[in-house]
Amino acid sequence: MSSEWPLKELEFIANEVTVGYVGSMASEYVEDGVPFLRSLNIEPFRVNANEIKYVTPEFHKQIKKSALRPGDVAIVRTGKPGTCAVIPDWLPDANCSDLVIVRCGEQIRPRFLCYWVNSVAAHHISSHIVGAVQQHFNVGAAKKMKVAVPDISTQDAVVEVLGSIDDRITLLRETNATLEAIAQALFKSWFVDFDPVRAKAEGSQPEGAIQGCMSAAEGRMPKAAMDATTAALFPDSFEESELGLVPKGWRIGTVDDLCAQITNGGTPSRSRKDFWEGGSTPWFKTGEFCDGFLLEPSERITDEGVVGSSVKLLPENAILMAIYAAPTVGRLGILTEPSAFNQACTGMVAKGSVGPWFLYLTLYFGRDWFNSRANGAAQQNISKAIVAGYSVVIPDDNVLKSFNENAELLFAKIRAGTVQAQTLTQLRDTLLPRLMSGQLRLPEAESLMEKAL
Structure with a gap:
């Protein structure tokens, strides 16, 4: 670290260091209201609006200690401890749980603190994580974190x-x-x-x-x-079907009818180093799916891993869908090169006449249905058969x-x-x-x- 920048403990350069709400939230969520952030909404340097929950204004007032406002620095306590973002202007009023909340004083800029925490502070955070079952980063440890404090300019x-x-x-x-x-x-x-x-x-x-x-x-x-x-391509009337009224001449089918290939993935044996070390083939897990293109995997496997295991290699523009652990069920990824994937996903290659984008959006709009079919005592899952059997209206070519x-x-x-x-x-x-x-x-x-x- 640069000797030009003095170090100071966070509690001495912040106006306040506090913690998000601690308690059961399951019964407090509502369809619309005050945004309520959880650890999964905080990513490095940004707030992810996906899966934001909401609470009533009344409950928000009851737990005003954990209220958030633009410029606050939010640090994840559990999940990925130490992940940090600045609350943006588009969240003028919000609340949270599982976060350390920092309100910066005159000596430190919120974005500078965010950059520091996401980079240099990693060692302090990792050495102060506690908890046997669920590891977390305490507000007390956050207060003692040393931060470089160069002059404001x-x-x-x-x-x-x-x-x-x-x-x-x-x-x-x-x-x-x-x-x-x-x-x-x-x-x-x-x-x-x-x-x-x-x-x-x-x-x-x-x-x-x-x-x-x-x-x-x-x-x-x-x-x-x-x-x-384009208008001439569409019929001008409807007809009855098992799914209700549909455009005349269009047919009812399933996802299986849209696909040239549909398969589950697999995981090469972790005990076989030759399946993993020096690998060049992308191997994706559902945690990497973000309803978009998959570019850089967290892991790669070797040619031996492809041949010697149950993994399947699918081509560019194949669609992957998470089938394990609702509400992750239904999350999608689009391959950008030939890749493999684990058994928690179903991979699909669209027929040439169907195209990947019609398949992708069919699955996207079917997400609620897929989640409604998830079942299991410990973990809510669906199967490849459920995905393949999803009923769809198929237009003409x-x-x-x-x-x-x-x-x-x-x-x-x-x-x-x-x-x-x-x-x-x-x-x-x-x-x-x-x-x-x-x-x-x-x-x-x-x-x-x-x-x-």
Whole structure:
């Protein structure tokens, strides 16, 4: 660590160090209300809005000690102790459990503290984790954590360098979220709500325009009528089916009918070093699924591991779905290269006429159904057979072709944004410890950042 930066214990540079709510929460959650963060919502440098819970304003007031506000620094106590993020402006009022809450004083910037905790403070945190069954990081240990405290101008300069990278990563993620929402909206309109068919049945011109969706992908969201060629692909009436009214001429099938291959994964023997050491084949676990493209696995296996075990190798754009441990059940991943995966997932390769994006979004919109079928005493799971047997409405090939041509443009942009975000994340994670330890000076870091951005 740089000798130029003095060390001070956190309790002496923070206005307050406290802890999130400790107690049972199962009966307190409601559909809408005050956001309630748990440890799974805190990732390094960011708050993940997925699976945020909510509590009533009344309960929020009862536990005001654990209230959060923008600028607070949240540190995970259990799960992944020490993971740290700054509460953003889009959470003006929130509450939490399983978190250490730090309100910074005049000597320390919240984002600088966040960078410190996520990098240099790892040793202090790991050496102060307690608990035999569930390990956690105590608020008392957090107060004693030593933090480098350079002058505010230096902190601001460090935050500017690293923050520029984080801001770019955030922008890429937000753009991807917009593109994903467009793809989901188009799928829902065509294949869940059957909007084009309903419009034609009423004698109206279908909207939802592919052109409108694609313009939205460029940053605009205009209303536009569907072009005549696309509109002509849809029927103008419905017929009865086992799933209710469906567009005339479309058929009822299953996920199995959409797939050229559907299989569960496996895990090579951990006792066989030749299955793991020096491996080059990606091997994914369900904890890495984030409803998007899978880029870099936490583990890889060797060719011997592929041949000598029950793993299956699936190609680029195959879809993986978690089938163990509700509510993880239904979480999805898209392969970006030939890869293997563990037995907690079902892997699917779409038929050429169906395409990966129709399959992916079919599974995405079926998530509630899959979770409703999860069963088991200790762990709520589903099976490959349940996945394969999920009933779906299958449009004719021309409608599928039109959808996939446009979905491909959206998902190509999403993939490119995901790759860029990962590249920038790797740059930040490379610069961070070197910058904080004094191995890298600010001018050098700024030069590296400018080249990357």
